[in-house]
Amino acid sequence: MSERKIYFKILMAICLSMLVVVVGFRGFTKIMGVGSDTLMGRVDQARNALPEIIKEEKDLVMMFGSSMVRAGFSPRQFDREMKNAGVLVKSYNFGFGGLNPYFQDVLATRIKEQFDAGNKRLKLTIIEFNPFQTTTTRRNGAIALEESFLGLLGTDEELLNIAKSDLRKGIRMANIKYLRDGISAEMVTSFYGRMFAEPRPRTDLPRDSEEHQKRLQEVGEALNKKFDEEYPNFVDSQWSMDWQGGGTIPEERSEETLKLFDEYYALLQSDHRMDNARLNRVHTADIEELNFDPLLMDSFINLVKTFQQFSDQVEVVILPQNRKWIKNPPEAIARFDRAVEKIQNETKAKVRNFDRSGRYDYTMFSDATHLARYLGDVPFTNHLIEVYEPILRRD
Template structure:
């Protein structure tokens, strides 16, 4: 039997126990408050504030089943893919061996988040013993800029996703480079993948949201489209929906007129000018001064996915040329980075950034394709680019 602790040590142990108990109680109260706050808010508003964290969570739940397939075609990227790719349209137009396509586009993912996500995808395929038949990895240039990394909002939303995806080994690796950064990611994990910035935004929305929306017409159109989607789907549609293999849809025959009216409201010259200014300010959209650390992280993501895929290509998505006109220096920097990515990863490039068939009418803002024409057009074009050559015509009169 061990001897009793001296009085001073007993007091210290009691104080430590009380302190740990207070911390655990505060943590539990904070987690409970966050859960209540999330439950009191509609999913679309929450997704906008957290920049799609729920979409990644839903995808990770479905990843083992996806990786167990022998015919998976993964189209991996940012919100440009989330908005711009339809697995159903791609499958209908691709030639060659049958594939089951998936939209792995996620909003607010910078290359460092994509690196972690690529590792999770690769680990799932390695456990299943399968390889993806095809992987398309989309590079979003403005997400790899120095300006993007300096944006407090984008950095914190990316950190939330990094915390969701980081393993203990990832945290150790980060700590060796930056103990402060690693401790911040660990704190975000303790908060259940929520950041103080997101929590503050949600609270402000609940307390101070204007009961009369600034644009009631747009709000009414969105409400009608959601109601129309519910009538069509007749089920709860998840943020990353396994039924539609990641494609997020608002455009159906029943919602066509409302959707087109909503797009018209979003694409007035005044709205697009504001959108362009915001992208330039937060992401250096036209000059593209790249962050080498982010470029290296993206290259690692490409190599990781290529390691579990029979065929891999690097994609530059269509650019809204009417609004996004890169400076000569920006073009030069982009060309150099893309050439280096292809060279360092051994992956060929499919460059659709200047493809002439994509017009301003195919976009919903200065960067994202719309569902009505842009999404099907990109999905068909990708299928054409990635299909094997058509067999030659053979028959009477064929030379």
């Protein structure tokens, strides 16, 4: 056999082996139930909506942040009440769970590129500073995701630049983006590592009674049924253009549905569930001590500066937390105040702390941090309207 044929067979064997590995890896992650749609579904859907958003003739308002923004800001309510006050805007909820400021910084750049290409500006950008998303604990918990998120959010040019400075990393990220459906080997290792990790602390408070748990399940199922009845034409998505990235609004729901929501959250707000939610945030995000990560702080400041390049006005807000359960010691409050001062000094953006307004109590939350549907998002959105209606009218 000639050397040429031998080399060809070796090459074919290598290619076949790579194909088997790629197919096996994608099959494995599919069985695990993870992929780019799991990681980035809402982000991708929002990004895909940007060309249509940019065509909107009304002044544009964007609220950008974490899952707390996703839960707490109702854009359709915001627009309706602004219209009633004589201010015509179109607002969008760009709140995404699981993205710390390092990832948000990259996403902000992608959004800016779309607006620049469409020669469009935002009238107002409201950016959430989420303190517990900016801690060292939070960053350490997301390190396994970094290459996956950056591979999915990064452009070909950025991946090429990475490859020029670190060839192995560049090839690895290209594999993640184009061959592995956004899943890195570190993610898989981390997934299984959690099975053997020390379990997070659990509350010592009494468990909910079986009757309580049963009723919670019944009400949850009833609400799902009501949703199907009241929104028969809804196309399932994580970010709906029709709803401007937000959720449902009470004006669309029946009286019976609203009563079910009241009961559902009353059941959900048990001491056992709330304390477990608190402990989870302590374990995964250092929510009480707030030891800030320098890189995440710099990333947040940079994303604010990015939005300032294509927004007429940018403000930073701190959303309310469930202060019945989340308590910060004086040292943590001092660290938080220094972080806010740093943001103000380096961006010159106004920072508004809704968490210190005294207007939000535990009944408005679905857990330790997220505002509840209707009970929390409606009051918070109304609060935003009070603040920003005079500003938007003046401008």
